[in-house]
Amino acid sequence: MTTISDFNLFELSSPTSFNQPLSVSGLEKDVLIEYLNRMVLIREVETTLAEGRRQGVIKGPVHLGVGQEAIAVGVSAFLNHKDMVFGAHRSHSHIIALGTDLFEFFSEILGRESGLCHGKGGSMHLSDRTVGFYGSVPIVAGTVSLAVGAAMASRLSSSSRVAVAYLGDGACEEGIVHESLNLASLYKEPILFVVENNLFASHMHISQRQPYKSTARFASAHAIPYSVVDGNNVIDVASAAQKHLDDIRNFGGPGFIEAVTFRWYGHVDWRDDIDVGVNRSQADIEHWRKKDPIKRLNEAMINSHSWSIDEYESLNSSLQLIISNAWNKALESSRPPYSALYQHVYSNS
Numbered sequence: 001m002t003t004i005s006d007f008n009l010f011e012l013s014s015p016t017s018f019n020q021p022l023s024v025s026g027l028e029k030d031v032l033i034e035y036l037n038r039m040v041l042i043r044e045v046e047t048t049l050a051e052g053r054r055q056g057v058i059k060g061p062v063h064l065g066v067g068q069e070a071i072a073v074g075v076s077a078f079l080n081h082k083d084m085v086f087g088a089h090r091s092h093s094h095i096i097a098l099g100t101d102l103f104e105f106f107s108e109i110l111g112r113e114s115g116l117c118h119g120k121g122g123s124m125h126l127s128d129r130t131v132g133f134y135g136s137v138p139i140v141a142g143t144v145s146l147a148v149g150a151a152m153a154s155r156l157s158s159s160s161r162v163a164v165a166y167l168g169d170g171a172c173e174e175g176i177v178h179e180s181l182n183l184a185s186l187y188k189e190p191i192l193f194v195v196e197n198n199l200f201a202s203h204m205h206i207s208q209r210q211p212y213k214s215t216a217r218f219a220s221a222h223a224i225p226y227s228v229v230d231g232n233n234v235i236d237v238a239s240a241a242q243k244h245l246d247d248i249r250n251f252g253g254p255g256f257i258e259a260v261t262f263r264w265y266g267h268v269d270w271r272d273d274i275d276v277g278v279n280r281s282q283a284d285i286e287h288w289r290k291k292d293p294i295k296r297l298n299e300a301m302i303n304s305h306s307w308s309i310d311e312y313e314s315l316n317s318s319l320q321l322i323i324s325n326a327w328n329k330a331l332e333s334s335r336p337p338y339s340a341l342y343q344h345v346y347s348n349s
Contacts, residue, residue, distance in 0.1 A: 009214050009228070012260040013199055015287030018230050021300035027235065029306045032297065035077070035234045036312075039069040039294050041319050042093045045102065048327055049092070049109065049123075050270040057331070058109055060122040063090040067232070067264040070293035071196050072097035074237025075164065075257070078245045079132060084150040085164045086143035087136035089124045090196075090263075094166055098131040102323065106330035113336040118344065120336065141167060141174035144193075148180045151191035151254075162248050163191040170201025172215045181222040181254075188253035192244055193219070195258045196231065202267045205279040219256035231259030232293040262288040 011017045024032055046066050052058040072093035079085065079098070087094040095105065100116070108115030109123050116128050124138040134150065137143055147165035154161040171177055172195065184191050195215045199206050206213050219226035225247065227240040237259055244255030264285060266273025274282050301307035 009212075009260070012228070012230060013197075013213050015262075015284045015291075018232065019287075019291045020296070021303055022233055022235055022296050024235070024297075024300045024304050024306070029301075031077075032301055032306070033315075035070075035073055035238070036294065036297055036301070037315060037319070038073040038076075038097055039234065039297070040316060041323070042069045042072070042096050043294060044316075044319055044323050045096060045105075046092055048106075048323055050265065052110075052327075054270045058123075059111060060109075060124075061268045062092075062109065062123040063268050064265045064270070065090045065093050065196070065198075065263055067288060067292065068196055068198060068261045069093055070234035070237050070297075071194065071231050071259045071261060072166075074234045074239075075192070075194055075241040077238050078242045079162070079164065081130065081132045082160075083132045083162045083164065084147070084154070085133050085166070086147040086150070087126065087133065087166050088140070088143065088168060088171065089136065089138045090168070091126060091136035091166065092123070094136070095126050095128055095131070095133045098128070098133050100126075100128045100131050100133065102326035103329050104128075106327050107333050110330050110333075111335055112330055112333040113340070114330070114333045118336055118340065120340075120344065141171040141177050144171065144174075144180045145176050147191055148184050148189055151184065151189035152187065154190055155187070160249060161190070162245060163189075164194060165191060166194050166196065168201065169195060169197040169199065169206050169215050170209075171195075172218055173201070173209065178218065178222075181218060181224060181256075184254040185222040185224050188251070190248045190251075191254045192241070192248060193224070193254065193256045195256070197258055197260050198231075198263045199260075200263070200267070200280065203273060203276050203278070203280070208278050214258060216256065216258040219258075224254050224256045225252075226256035226258065228258045228260070231261030232291045232296065234293055234297055262291070264289060 076097035104116045111119040127135045144165045147163045151163035216226045229236045
């Protein structure tokens with residue numbers, strides 16, 4: 001088991017460190033392109049959502065994770081659609097990284113009948129079991145215990161399916177998280193806990209809420225193997241995810257990844273939130289933008305002469321077209337009829 005002291009948490013959480021291109025030596029070009037493709041897709045989708053919300057086209061709040069794309073992409077690289085992934089209120093990246101249909105995704109957030117949940121859930125109530133995403137909720141830590149239950153069902157049925165629980169550093173302050181860690185450890189449940197430690201719970205910095213910046217100490221307290229990684233390094237995230245998921249699938253019990261990152265936008269919608277938080281400044285945001293997981297991977301690939309600026313621009317253009325088509329199609333879709341208000345209230349309706 002890795003010890004917390006093995007990592008310089010001050011450096012990982014510093015706005016001015018870990019901003020160099022990644023090391024891509026020995027990695028296959030196709031794998032790197034797929035990582036880049038997924039991260040750019042998530043980034044551009046969320047940029048579209050930010051603008052849609054700012055213009056008032058999206059009526060409900062959107063919690064954006066721009067800057068955090070490497071985490072979902074790195075973890076999802078070693079999942080399959082039979083696995084069971086549970087998100088939180090900031091879960092666009094989680095479901096997109098799994099391959100959800102963008103038209104249905106946009107339709108849901110726009111409140112259209114063609115949406116993943118027939119337009120009734122919006123940004124924070126997403127579900128797509130065809131890709132293994134079992135749901136997100138606005139209740140902080142609300143899905144963590146559900147993920148443990150899914151893992152228990154998998155173990156009791158001798159299935160090879162793994163559960164994944166995404167949560168933030170703020171969710172680690174909820175009691176249910178610690179009960180879930182304890183139960184998962186005690187019964188060796190096949191579950192991976194992924195903490196996206198972006199240093200802020202809503203508007204308050206972790207240094208104002210906890211005596212220590214790391215959340216991995218909670219895994220240590222429950223004897224769960226863990227890794228603390230640079231959450232803006234998709235290669236490091238993927239490496240940790242592969243190791244933990246391999247161990248979990250070999251009946252090694254739960255695993256825990258703490259990925260230290262930062263969200264460029266504020267708690268909700270497109271604003272920066274530099275005027276409402278603690279220790280969140282425009283200077284910090286600009287420094288974290290230099291740690292951009294997309295920029296660091298793209299530059300590394302160009303520096304290794306396996307990729308070019310023209311190829312990156314071509315990738316961007318093709319993804320922009322895909323996103324634009326899905327967004328416009330969703331905008332033209334119809335809203336649910338009033339009669340739909342009483343449908344899907346119960347599981348058999």
